[in-house]
Amino acid sequence: MRRSAVLLMLLAVFACAPPPVGTGQKFPVFFTNLSSALDDNAVAAVSAAATWARRYPNQPVSVIGYADPRAGGQTTQELSQRRAQAVKQQLVSDGVASDRIAISAGDASILPLAAMGSRRVDISIGNS
Numbered sequence: 001m002r003r004s005a006v007l008l009m010l011l012a013v014f015a016c017a018p019p020p021v022g023t024g025q026k027f028p029v030f031f032t033n034l035s036s037a038l039d040d041n042a043v044a045a046v047s048a049a050a051t052w053a054r055r056y057p058n059q060p061v062s063v064i065g066y067a068d069p070r071a072g073g074q075t076t077q078e079l080s081q082r083r084a085q086a087v088k089q090q091l092v093s094d095g096v097a098s099d100r101i102a103i104s105a106g107d108a109s110i111l112p113l114a115a116m117g118s119r120r121v122d123i124s125i126g127n128s
Contacts, residue, residue, distance in 0.1 A: 025052050027123040029087055033068065036082035038090055046087055049123040050094030059126040061096060063087050066106040066118045080105035087121045 027049035029042045038046065053061050065084030067076045084103040092098050106122075 025125040029121040031119045036086045046090040050091050050096050052125045053096045061101045062124040063103040064106045065121045068118050077105050083121045
């Protein structure tokens with residue numbers, strides 16, 4: 001194979017644009033037991049996510065809230081939703097457009113009982 005043909009083949013392979021760097025970035029935000037209030041650490045985590053979201057304004061932002069499943073049924077779902085809403089409000093305060101942010105509550109019944117791990121909100125920027 002001639003050198004020019006090899007170069008053209010390599011160019012064709014590498015010419016595909018890679019996904020944006022911001023795609024798939026995840027930021028966990030942790031909460032104290034039965035609370036949806038953002039403490040200083042949570043605000044710092046949301047601020048870091050907001051920085052990424054502003055850097056990549058065409059990427060969607062997903063906010064999924066979780067609560068300790070031991071709280072039980074409706075309480076768990078409501079707390080998960082309140083946590084997600086609190087994080088969304090902070091993202092908006094930090095300059096992320098509200099219409100970019102989709103919020104939901106995760107299914108606590110599928111999570112292990114590792115309490116701190118389920119008292120969180122996951123922020124994802126980009127498709128992940």
